[in-house]
Amino acid sequence: MTWETTALVGAVGAPFLTAVLIFALGEHRDAARSRINLAGAALTVVAVVAAAVAARAGAPDAYPSAGIALLDIGFSLRADMLGALFAVVAGVLWLITTVYAIGYMSRASDRARFFGFFSVCVGSAIGIALSANLLTFFVFYEVLTLATYPLVIHSGTPAALKGGRTYLTYALPAGGALAAGVVWLNLIAGPVEFAAGGSLDPALASTHPGALIAIFALLILGVGVKAALFPLHGWLPAAMVAPAPVSSLLHAVAVVKAGVFGIARIVLEVYGPLGHELGVTQVLAALAGFTIIFGSVRALAQDDFKKRLAFSTVAQLSYITLGVALASPIAIAGGIAHLAHHAAMKITMFFTAGAVSEEVKAYRVSEFDGLGRRMPLTMTAFSLAAIGIVGVPPVAGFTSKWLLGVGSIDAGSGWVIAVLGISSVLNAAYFFPIIHRAWFRTPKPEWAHGPAAGKPEGDMRMIVPLVMTAAIGLAMGLLAGVALSPASWAQTVAAWEFPW
Amino acid sequence: MAEWIVRQLPALVILMPFTAAPLAYLLGAKFGRPIALVSALLSQPLALLLAIRVSRVGTLRYEVGGWGGPLGIDLVVDGVAAVMVLVTTVVGLFVTVYALGYFGDRERYRFFWPLWLFLWGSLLALFLSGDIFNLYVCLELVSMSAVALVGLTLSREALVAAMRYMLAAILGSLFYLLGVALIYGAFGSVDMQTLREVIRGDTTGQAALALMTVGLVLKTALFPLHFWLPPAHSNAPSPVSAVLSALVVKGSFYILVRLWVDVAQTAAFPGASTVLGVLGATAIFWGSIQALRQERLKMLVAYSTVAQIGYLFLMFPLVTGGGPAAADAWTGGVFHAVSHALAKSAMFLAAGTVLARFGHDRIEGLGGLSRRAPATAMTFGLAGVTMMGLPPSGGFVAKWQMIRASIESGQWWWAVVVVAGGLLAAAYVFKVLGPFFGREPEAMDEADLDPGPSPWTMEGAALALALGSLVLGVLGQPLLDLIMVSAPALVAGVTP
Numbered sequence: 001m002t003w004e005t006t007a008l009v010g011a012v013g014a015p016f017l018t019a020v021l022i023f024a025l026g027e028h029r030d031a032a033r034s035r036i037n038l039a040g041a042a043l044t045v046v047a048v049v050a051a052a053v054a055a056r057a058g059a060p061d062a063y064p065s066a067g068i069a070l071l072d073i074g075f076s077l078r079a080d081m082l083g084a085l086f087a088v089v090a091g092v093l094w095l096i097t098t099v100y101a102i103g104y105m106s107r108a109s110d111r112a113r114f115f116g117f118f119s120v121c122v123g124s125a126i127g128i129a130l131s132a133n134l135l136t137f138f139v140f141y142e143v144l145t146l147a148t149y150p151l152v153i154h155s156g157t158p159a160a161l162k163g164g165r166t167y168l169t170y171a172l173p174a175g176g177a178l179a180a181g182v183v184w185l186n187l188i189a190g191p192v193e194f195a196a197g198g199s200l201d202p203a204l205a206s207t208h209p210g211a212l213i214a215i216f217a218l219l220i221l222g223v224g225v226k227a228a229l230f231p232l233h234g235w236l237p238a239a240m241v242a243p244a245p246v247s248s249l250l251h252a253v254a255v256v257k258a259g260v261f262g263i264a265r266i267v268l269e270v271y272g273p274l275g276h277e278l279g280v281t282q283v284l285a286a287l288a289g290f291t292i293i294f295g296s297v298r299a300l301a302q303d304d305f306k307k308r309l310a311f312s313t314v315a316q317l318s319y320i321t322l323g324v325a326l327a328s329p330i331a332i333a334g335g336i337a338h339l340a341h342h343a344a345m346k347i348t349m350f351f352t353a354g355a356v357s358e359e360v361k362a363y364r365v366s367e368f369d370g371l372g373r374r375m376p377l378t379m380t381a382f383s384l385a386a387i388g389i390v391g392v393p394p395v396a397g398f399t400s401k402w403l404l405g406v407g408s409i410d411a412g413s414g415w416v417i418a419v420l421g422i423s424s425v426l427n428a429a430y431f432f433p434i435i436h437r438a439w440f441r442t443p444k445p446e447w448a449h450g451p452a453a454g455k456p457e458g459d460m461r462m463i464v465p466l467v468m469t470a471a472i473g474l475a476m477g478l479l480a481g482v483a484l485s486p487a488s489w490a491q492t493v494a495a496w497e498f499p500w
Numbered sequence: 501m502a503e504w505i506v507r508q509l510p511a512l513v514i515l516m517p518f519t520a521a522p523l524a525y526l527l528g529a530k531f532g533r534p535i536a537l538v539s540a541l542l543s544q545p546l547a548l549l550l551a552i553r554v555s556r557v558g559t560l561r562y563e564v565g566g567w568g569g570p571l572g573i574d575l576v577v578d579g580v581a582a583v584m585v586l587v588t589t590v591v592g593l594f595v596t597v598y599a600l601g602y603f604g605d606r607e608r609y610r611f612f613w614p615l616w617l618f619l620w621g622s623l624l625a626l627f628l629s630g631d632i633f634n635l636y637v638c639l640e641l642v643s644m645s646a647v648a649l650v651g652l653t654l655s656r657e658a659l660v661a662a663m664r665y666m667l668a669a670i671l672g673s674l675f676y677l678l679g680v681a682l683i684y685g686a687f688g689s690v691d692m693q694t695l696r697e698v699i700r701g702d703t704t705g706q707a708a709l710a711l712m713t714v715g716l717v718l719k720t721a722l723f724p725l726h727f728w729l730p731p732a733h734s735n736a737p738s739p740v741s742a743v744l745s746a747l748v749v750k751g752s753f754y755i756l757v758r759l760w761v762d763v764a765q766t767a768a769f770p771g772a773s774t775v776l777g778v779l780g781a782t783a784i785f786w787g788s789i790q791a792l793r794q795e796r797l798k799m800l801v802a803y804s805t806v807a808q809i810g811y812l813f814l815m816f817p818l819v820t821g822g823g824p825a826a827a828d829a830w831t832g833g834v835f836h837a838v839s840h841a842l843a844k845s846a847m848f849l850a851a852g853t854v855l856a857r858f859g860h861d862r863i864e865g866l867g868g869l870s871r872r873a874p875a876t877a878m879t880f881g882l883a884g885v886t887m888m889g890l891p892p893s894g895g896f897v898a899k900w901q902m903i904r905a906s907i908e909s910g911q912w913w914w915a916v917v918v919v920a921g922g923l924l925a926a927a928y929v930f931k932v933l934g935p936f937f938g939r940e941p942e943a944m945d946e947a948d949l950d951p952g953p954s955p956w957t958m959e960g961a962a963l964a965l966a967l968g969s970l971v972l973g974v975l976g977q978p979l980l981d982l983i984m985v986s987a988p989a990l991v992a993g994v995t996p
Contacts, residue, residue, distance in 0.1 A: 023878070027871075069977040071900055113870060113937075139891035139973070146890065149930075156868070156938040164934065172926045175890065176919040183903045183915075 103461025178222025198272015226259025244354025331407025370443020675715025738852020780813025832901025839894020
């Protein structure tokens with residue numbers, strides 16, 4: 001194997017290997033488990049970065065790949081630039097989340113199960129990122145579905161079990177739809193490999209228009225659940241019963257982004273121009289536009305901090321969907337860039353939720369008065385991420401919204417500007433009150449003088465990661481013009497995704 | 501020497517358990533255990549070599565004693581036979597390892613070893629039989645040893661279930677034998693190769709096939725003739741449950757497939773194959789819903805078998821039209837039999853571990869199992885993936901092929917059944933997994949109820965089978981190819 005394929009296979013294999021080792025170690029060997037987990041995550045980071053380097057060197061059509069025969073399509077991996085972006089995001093944030101989770105879970109039970117399945121989820125997300133075709137994508141997609149379940153119900157309480165059931169009620173039928181769509185598509189179009197600019201024969205639009213529309217609906221139904229597209233979003237707020245590291249990495253990054261990433265693959269690299277010809281991407285764009293407004297409105301009404309963040313995620317994910325559904329390379333770049341930008345910002349916010357609930361037992365926005373005094377670093381990081389999501393420069397969210405706005409005009413879909421505008425106002429309306437409460441309201445007496453003398457504001461294993469992710473979010477915005485930033489990377493990819 | 505072994509492979513693979521069985525009987529429980537283990541281990545290379553040989557050169561014919569047809573007994577090994585031998589051998593090994601821990605060397609269960617080895621040999625002989633009378637003999641051998649194994653514990657429930665099982669089995673065999681007699685009378689042969697050319701869809705032919713089908717459907721426990729299966733499979737000792745659900749029902753199904761797809765070629769009876777498909781679909785729904793209603797783990801797993809058997813019968817309407825859809829349905833159906841064999845034996849063994857350790861298998865009393873027996877909970881979960889037909893599992897590959905065949909042949913409704921059946925399976929799998937991951941039951945006194953971990957042979961063997969059913973989902977292509985080696989003309993697309 002060349003170093004390129006080693007990196008590719010290693011990026012997917014390392015988290016799964018980590019999981020096996022963690023399961024084998026059992027419940028009681030905490031120190032060894034933590035070491036193995038950190039080493040596995042670090043190795044994964046090296047591998048995904050190497051895969052990204054290889055992808056960039058091979059772009060746009062000599063990507064490293066590896067695979068075996070399976071069914072009529074093959075089980076194969078490929079490191080292309082679009083996939084590498086998602087893989088790097090998942091891998092790097094996994095390393096940071098591991099540190100956070102070791103702190104957060106230090107007093108919880110069933111840690112072997114937790115960290116084992118967590119690694120499986122990350123491996124699946126990276127597998128999804130680096131799949132070369134729909135069959136491989138589907139395999140990892142369903143592994144992700146199943147491996148997330150034990151994490152959602154981790155506490156084992158009736159509420160957690162109910163959240164898990166809700167999650168499965170959405171996710172499993174979606175998997176069935178996805179499977180049917182993939183099989184059907186392969187029958188009509190032959191083995192479909194992902195390819196920038198679409199891989200379907202243009203002639204199919206005239207020979208099988210009805211079938212292609214039905215297949216598109218099945219596929220989007222399948223990935224739309226994880227992408228939390230309205231009306232398939234209901235599981236996400238319910239899944240907030242999961243421990244904070246799960247909400248942070250999986251329900252803000254790995255799982256939900258696997259959904260929107262799937263939409264990107266299907267819209268850009270399977271259907272390509274056919275999607276616009278058949279009119280299906282326009283419908284998808286409209287649905288995404290509606291979800292943006294809907295999620296934001298619902299977020300306004302949530303007092304539970306994690307639920308508010310979850311509805312915000314519902315809305316933000318649809319920015320990505322909207323971007324890839326618009327017929328403009330600039331909008332596509334905005335959508336893809338937002339995949340990375342939102343990941344950094346939203347994971348910071350969920351880290352905050354976990355740190356706050358562990359340290360001061362505050363779960364509701366209404367309990368946050370003066371929290372900035374008690375946990376200054378944490379709330380600074382949160383505030384930075386919040387203004388980024390609202391779209392205030394120079395934090396990363398501004399860059400992607402800007403690209404989306406310019407792109408929508410380029411695509412001739414001016415209505416998107418209105419959606420973006422309303423959404424930004426709503427984002428401000430549900431985030432700024434939190435910032436206001438934290439910094440400007442009178443704190444509880446015991447918070448007024450900050451953390452106890454000589455003590456940090458919380459478990460440093462949780463505080464340091466969230467400061468790091470906030471810094472990453474800021475850096476992505478400040479350095480958007482630099483060649484290797486997600487925004488530039490996305491613009492390079494988008495140019496190939498939209499050659500028509 | 502090497503060449504001689506290769507030529508004798510079909511006989512050797514059967515002789516191994518058949519030689520070990522009487523030895524295990526004569527030497528008693530103390531020696532039965534090592535004998536069974538050695539036989540199981542030696543069978544592995546034999547079955548593997550046989551499979552490799554078939555994939556290289558195609559169908560093997562072996563004349564027992566050199567007599568040849570029409571007087572002698574011929575063994576015929578094509579792709580599907582080699583696959584069934586392989587899966588029986590692999591499942592057999594792990595069940596044997598599990599049983600070492602499960603039965604220990606208790607004198608009470610000394611008959612397990614000879615009976616189990618005898619059943620093993622009979623199954624292999626069945627898969628390799630080249631004529632329909634020989635198939636009948638093997639079917640009876642399988643049934644009789646299976647009935648004895650169900651009644652092994654001599655408990656009241658076990659004996660009642662064994663008696664019911666025996667009545668169903670004998671009735672099934674009788675129907676089958678009647679059909680064989682009719683065919684021999686009308687067409688003058690029992691050799692399947694000969695019959696393939698001479699059998700006709702006239703009244704006698706149809707009546708014979710109908711009789712044999714009813715008998716075999718009863719033995720395979722297809723809805724609505726499944727009534728005997730849940731009590732028999734759930735009351736048997738767990739290693740026996742595993743073998744019954746994983747392998748024994750596949751034996752009669754295998755004959756059915758041979759008759760319909762290979763000998764009679766379903767094209768002659770399109771209406772009847774639709775009936776089988778409809779019964780299969782009903783079995784999927786009925787079995788799953790019944791599984792969902794069970795409060796005992798082993799009963800749930802047994803009803804899951806009723807449902808999973810249904811999938812096998814979807815093969816019939818899908819192969820009827822021939823063409824590429826038939827090939828997909830063929831590989832999908834056989835692959836489903838294989839992956840279900842691995843996953844279902846894993847599930848029954850896991851349930852057996854629970855039952856042996858806690859003295860009960862009430863699902864609501866098993867809360868928090870993943871804390872007390874992580875390997876067993878994991879086994880159940882992994883095997884559940886194949887039941888649901890989700891990737892990466894053998895069940896997924898099988899269902900993929902079935903969905904493909906449905907759309908390809910324009911019978912999309914079977915695809916809907918396959919997908920819906922997977923969701924129902926998810927419902928009963930998670931009905932168990934939820935409590936496993938949940939809290940311990942309130943009233944539990946750990947010291948009282950939990951005698952401590954099970955032998956590693958039990959947990960390890962079950963986990964290995966479950967992992968095997970997963971591995972098939974990624975590395976299953978060689979097996980898919982083997983299933984198509986010397987496949988019947990109807991599915992291979994060759995005009996007979």
